[in-house]
Amino acid sequence: MSEQSKNGINRRRFIAGSAAASGTLMLGGIAPAFARGDSKRPGTPYGVASGDVTQGEAMLWSSSDAPAQMWVDISYHQDFRKHITLQGPNALAETGFSSKLAINDLAPGQKVFYRVRYQSLEDWQSWGEPVVGSFNTPPAVASNIRFLWSGDTAGQGWGINEEWGGMRIYETMRQTAPDFFIHCGDTIYADGPLKEKVTLKNGEVWKNIVTPEKAKVAETLQEFRGNFAYNLMDKNVRAFNNEVPMIVQWDDHETVNNWYPAEVLNDERYQNEQSVALLSARARRAFFEMNPIRSSAADPQRIYRKFHYGPLLDVFAIDMRSYRADNGANNQTESSADTAFFGSKQILWLKQQLLASKATWKVIASDMPIGMIVYDDWKTKSTFENMANGDGQPKGRELEMVELLRFIKQNKIENVVWLTADVHYTAAHYYDPNKAQFQDFEPFHEFVSGPLHAGTFGPNDMDNTFGPQVLFSKHPEGGQINLPPSAGLQFFGQVDIDGESEEMKVTLKDLVGSSLYTKTLTPKKSA
Structure with a gap:
């Protein structure tokens, strides 16, 4: 079986890592349709952040303002025309409504775009607005x-x-x-x-x-x-x-x-x-x-x-x-x-x-x-x-x-x-x-x-x-x-x-x- 997904993305380069970041990997478009509720719609008041970027690895962070499920789209394209979707951990009061997702096997020398959105755990049909971030992966060869x-x-x-x-x-x-x-x-x-x-x-x-x-x-x-x-x-x-x-x-x-x-x-x-x-x-x-x-x-x-x-x-x-x-x-x-x-x-x-x-x-x-x-x-x-x-x-x-x-x-x-x-x-x-x-x-x-x-x-x-x-x-x-x-x-x-x-x-x-x-x-x- 080819390592390339039908979206043209190397599956092995987007594997959720560690217990804190384990989740379901899905091809773009298979995740539940983006919908908006009113009363239970989770917000993302503090934006997104990435960190601990090293060879092939990175950590993504965000937080909700209510109990919610974290979903992350990842792509090498700014318009996300080719992407995969990862299910992250729940954002709960026990963690101050923060959540983190570790991703591994990233391609070297690339700009990675990610999009975080939260799905309400109180109203499964209600989604918050997506927030987009990006980061560069380390080069494989000597580079600036x-x-x-x-x-x-x-x-x-x-x-x-x-x-x-x-x-x-x-x-x-x-x-x-x-x-x-x-x-x-x-x-x-x-x-x-x-x-x-x-x-x-x-x-x-x-x-x-x-x-x-x-x-x-x-x-x-x-x-x-x-x-x-x-x-x-x-x-x-x-x-x-x-x-x-x-x-x-x-x-x-x-x-x-x-x-x-x-x-x-x-x-x-x-x-x-x-x-x-x-x-x-x-x-x-x-x-x-x-x-x-x-x-x-x-x-x-x-x-x-x-x-x-x-x-x-x-x-x-x-x-x-x-x-x-x-x-x-x-x-x-x-x-x-x-x-x-x-x-x-x-x-x-x-x-x-x-x-x-x-x-x-x-x-x-x-x-x-x-x-x-x-x-x-x-x-x-x-x-x-x-x-x-x-x-x-x-x-x-x-x-x-x-x-x-x-x-x-x-x-x-x-x-x-x-x-x-x-x-x-x-x-x-x-x-x-x-x-x-x-x-x-x-x-x-x-x-x-x-x-x-x-x-x-x-x-x-x-x-x-x-x-x-x-x-x-x-x-x-x-x-x-x-x-x-x-x-x-x-x-x-x-x-x-x-x-x-x-x-x-x-x-x-x-x-x-x-x-x-x-x-x-x-x-x-x-x-």
């Missing part, structure tokens, strides 16, 4: 690749101000037509309630849309879900998600500022729950429900994962939050459970994946920077949130980085680049062993971006342990802090890999898409 990264959305009191144009940087990013986007964390600010009005220093008034879930800190599962839903209320975010698949990470504000698993809060804003372990469990569930992220069958709660994007690029999205020890003085001289940051299991995974990678470029997408000092207690500067702990020989959490960097050097793993966010300004760093206290590593670059739509801060102090040299930085002047998005200091990074030369060009950009700094990296080729 463009992707973006940044972090920090709706933080420090700056929410959706429709009079200003909403979260405008998402529209700026959409216009660059990237193949995918890495959100490096702080995808929401569950600990950052919004006020309806904020008076700026110049006397102007910033006006936020405020929902019940954004009027207080998130404690319940529904409140965490509501934080993710809030960002999707923005038209710029929805338009971006329609066209750009994402790789999403998390950091602290998905739960609460600077959290670690064993923490118990002493914060009067949290009236119902002080256990960070319980808060982060609810946050993690909402994170998986409200994003197009694929779960690991072996470890469903794991956020770190790898993406193969053709012969020129592998992306390793890591998690510096879930496995860390308590934030403290960070000054231990020997490795122990108290110095965990990545955690031993993740470090082993990252080593194995880097060693196995045949891609020209190995990009480590990190939710926190390496050599920039981030204090847990900014008043006393005695406890640390990040691995950097001040000048000198490696101590505390830096010991895990020593292990990783030494492994990369010993195994001659070439062309490793770090991309990160977190600190709310943009910068380019070169880590030079000749200027470092610890020198047993190969030099590498780290590029920092953000915020996307949050307060701007910086610059941070640098730690000389691994010899970071600041090549460029853009941040508020004169000690100003928490500048609003309207100040213009919102940032994202753009990476262009040339399919012929294999060079990687990294450009740091601002709110309106102006290029602030560009660095072109030439790949090293092993003999």
Whole structure:
């Protein structure tokens, strides 16, 4: 029997994958006829999104506003003249009415169009309006690749101000037509309630849309879900998600500022729950429900994962939050459970994946920077949130980085680049062993971006342990802090890999898409 269906589509390239995405595959036209009801017609208030696109695979996401059955049409044609229809999971209150569909065996180097529609579970004859999205699949051969990264959305009191144009940087990013986007964390600010009005220093008034879930800190599962839903209320975010698949990470504000698993809060804003372990469990569930992220069958709660994007690029999205020890003085001289940051299991995974990678470029997408000092207690500067702990020989959490960097050097793993966010300004760093206290590593670059739509801060102090040299930085002047998005200091990074030369060009950009700094990296080729 031919693999080609009567619609001209390769059946094997459209197979629903995983339990969360299992469903019925049908040829276009066999699905129940599209009909409209009135009273029970499900809506799709937050649009659609795609993510975790890797060789042959992708995850599709959407949500209804009522109990409904998810159906997805998939095609390589924008007009869907040839397509197949997949039955996805039900959207129920138990998942915040969200639903995800994993698709596998996609053809390489193609633009895939998908159309999501919901069929009411209360009135089987009633259908919602279809919503269309698209994404590019990774190439099978060396080809041009463009992707973006940044972090920090709706933080420090700056929410959706429709009079200003909403979260405008998402529209700026959409216009660059990237193949995918890495959100490096702080995808929401569950600990950052919004006020309806904020008076700026110049006397102007910033006006936020405020929902019940954004009027207080998130404690319940529904409140965490509501934080993710809030960002999707923005038209710029929805338009971006329609066209750009994402790789999403998390950091602290998905739960609460600077959290670690064993923490118990002493914060009067949290009236119902002080256990960070319980808060982060609810946050993690909402994170998986409200994003197009694929779960690991072996470890469903794991956020770190790898993406193969053709012969020129592998992306390793890591998690510096879930496995860390308590934030403290960070000054231990020997490795122990108290110095965990990545955690031993993740470090082993990252080593194995880097060693196995045949891609020209190995990009480590990190939710926190390496050599920039981030204090847990900014008043006393005695406890640390990040691995950097001040000048000198490696101590505390830096010991895990020593292990990783030494492994990369010993195994001659070439062309490793770090991309990160977190600190709310943009910068380019070169880590030079000749200027470092610890020198047993190969030099590498780290590029920092953000915020996307949050307060701007910086610059941070640098730690000389691994010899970071600041090549460029853009941040508020004169000690100003928490500048609003309207100040213009919102940032994202753009990476262009040339399919012929294999060079990687990294450009740091601002709110309106102006290029602030560009660095072109030439790949090293092993003999």
